[in-house]
Amino acid sequence: PKSMARRLATIGEQDIDAAYRIGPVIAPRVGGRAFKLLVRTVESPVGRNMLIPKMMRDNGFTGFVCDVKIDDPPTFTPAQSFEGSPEPATSAPERVQAAVAKMPPAPAHPESEFKFTTVEDFAALYRSGQVTPLLVAQEFLRVCQEQDIKDLNVWVAQNSDDILQQAQASTERYSAGKPLSVFDGVPVGVKDEFHQIGYPTTVGTSYTMYPEIQKEDATVVGRLRAAGALLVGKAVMSEIGICVLGLQAHHGTARNPYNPVHHTGGSSSGSAAAVAAGLCPVALGADGGGSVRI
Numbered sequence: 001p002k003s004m005a006r007r008l009a010t011i012g013e014q015d016i017d018a019a020y021r022i023g024p025v026i027a028p029r030v031g032g033r034a035f036k037l038l039v040r041t042v043e044s045p046v047g048r049n050m051l052i053p054k055m056m057r058d059n060g061f062t063g064f065v066c067d068v069k070i071d072d073p074p075t076f077t078p079a080q081s082f083e084g085s086p087e088p089a090t091s092a093p094e095r096v097q098a099a100v101a102k103m104p105p106a107p108a109h110p111e112s113e114f115k116f117t118t119v120e121d122f123a124a125l126y127r128s129g130q131v132t133p134l135l136v137a138q139e140f141l142r143v144c145q146e147q148d149i150k151d152l153n154v155w156v157a158q159n160s161d162d163i164l165q166q167a168q169a170s171t172e173r174y175s176a177g178k179p180l181s182v183f184d185g186v187p188v189g190v191k192d193e194f195h196q197i198g199y200p201t202t203v204g205t206s207y208t209m210y211p212e213i214q215k216e217d218a219t220v221v222g223r224l225r226a227a228g229a230l231l232v233g234k235a236v237m238s239e240i241g242i243c244v245l246g247l248q249a250h251h252g253t254a255r256n257p258y259n260p261v262h263h264t265g266g267s268s269s270g271s272a273a274a275v276a277a278g279l280c281p282v283a284l285g286a287d288g289g290g291s292v293r294i
Helices: 013-017 032-043 045-058 061-067 092-102 119-128 133-144 160-175 219-226 269-276
Strands: 155-157 187-191 230-235 259-263 282-284
Touching: 032 045, 092 219, 119 160, 133 160, 133 187, 133 230, 155 269, 160 230, 187 269, 219 230, 219 282, 230 269, 269 282
Parallel strands: 187 230, 187 282
Antiparallel strands: 155 230
16 A cells, blocks of 8 residues: 555654663673672562662662653553454464454544554455555565665565465455454564464564574464464564563564664564555564564
8 A cells, every 4th residue: 555655754853852861870880799699689589678779879769660641551461352263273364364354443643644454454455356466566566675765674574475375375365255353464563472384583683583484484474474463574682582671683684664863772673664654554573672662
């Protein structure tokens, strides 16, 4: 759809010029036996109750955690109720349809000039015949070669032939009136922490943690594939998921599409950038330190 080629939503000058508040780190610099002693002290009841709070106050963590105002608070519980969920024996497409039917409507954001294409938008266009998954895949691959999108460093790897083959199969299913689910033909990015058939899995490392081409999908990837999702590439992530800033020295740091001089945060950095840039409505992430919830 044309919306994938649109430029990103505009934001205010005040947001663009906002600077990070970087202050000095006030913490002991120790090594060897002194470090071991410090660890023991911090892990003791006295040290845990006295030393840690002081270090957090000195370095601004207390103020950040207690004083920060979040207009859109994190969601800690699933939006979908588990009551009345389909039996595990049902197929992946059937479970997807049941889940979609119970989801609340997406909130409207009339103040934004950018119209994100949702999963249901894709499905409706495909059902109407206005657009086909193959046309979407071709446009997606073209847009990913535009310099401003390449500069976002979203993808570690993409297999154009595989993407087009998936899209062709989806197009044929819609032509036959037999789409697998609402996800059929919808672009979905995969964080490079999950195995996906046809790709190695780097987990953000330079040496590629799983260098062999995978012959089996991770469970979540396999279920999306079974539902017909168009798997469009492996997304950049922090090395082994450790850096919450999204910094990636080996494959390039994913950039915030709303302000490319900033990082996206991590570790699901490429997945976040892909969705925020409107490249796909869904991307897989994994949350160990807040990269999905925050």
